[in-house]
Amino acid sequence: MRSIVGLVGVLAAATCYLYLLSTHLPAVSPIPSDNTDEDSEVKEYRLKFPSDLDELRELAETLKFYKREHPNYVLLLFCSAYLYKQSFAIPGSSFLVSRESRSFSEV
Numbered sequence: 001m002r003s004i005v006g007l008v009g010v011l012a013a014a015t016c017y018l019y020l021l022s023t024h025l026p027a028v029s030p031i032p033s034d035n036t037d038e039d040s041e042v043k044e045y046r047l048k049f050p051s052d053l054d055e056l057r058e059l060a061e062t063l064k065f066y067k068r069e070h071p072n073y074v075l076l077l078f079c080s081a082y083l084y085k086q087s088f089a090i091p092g093s094s095f096l097v098s099r100e101s102r103s104f105s106e107v
Contacts (some may be wrong), residue, residue, distance in 0.1 A: 011088065021077055022047040026070050049081070051070050 025047070067074045084090070099104035 013085070014084055018080055021080055025066075026073055047077075 047059070047062070048055075050059050063074055063078070
């Protein structure tokens with residue numbers, strides 16, 4: 001019983017850490033949308049766990065832009081998300097590695 005409570009505690013702590021890390025991003029200017037019109041909407045940064053390959057590609061583009069502003073924070077966020085997924089056997093770590101390895105190799 002004690003080990004189950006410990007597991008739930010570790011899972012809750014890791015989830016809270018990752019949530020706080022992804023919601024309290026350092027401030028940067030928003031990404032302008034593809035339209036260059038003056039009246040075009042501005043796309044804001046939103047981080048979430050990708051559920052499919054298209055969302056992963058969108059997240060990778062956002063992180064590439066964000067990496068130029070805060071490279072250490074992006075590395076911390078990527079490593080934290082990878083360790084979270086690996087530790088709790090959540091599928092998708094291979095997508096993170098395959099997409100982001102190209103981005104981080106440019107550093």
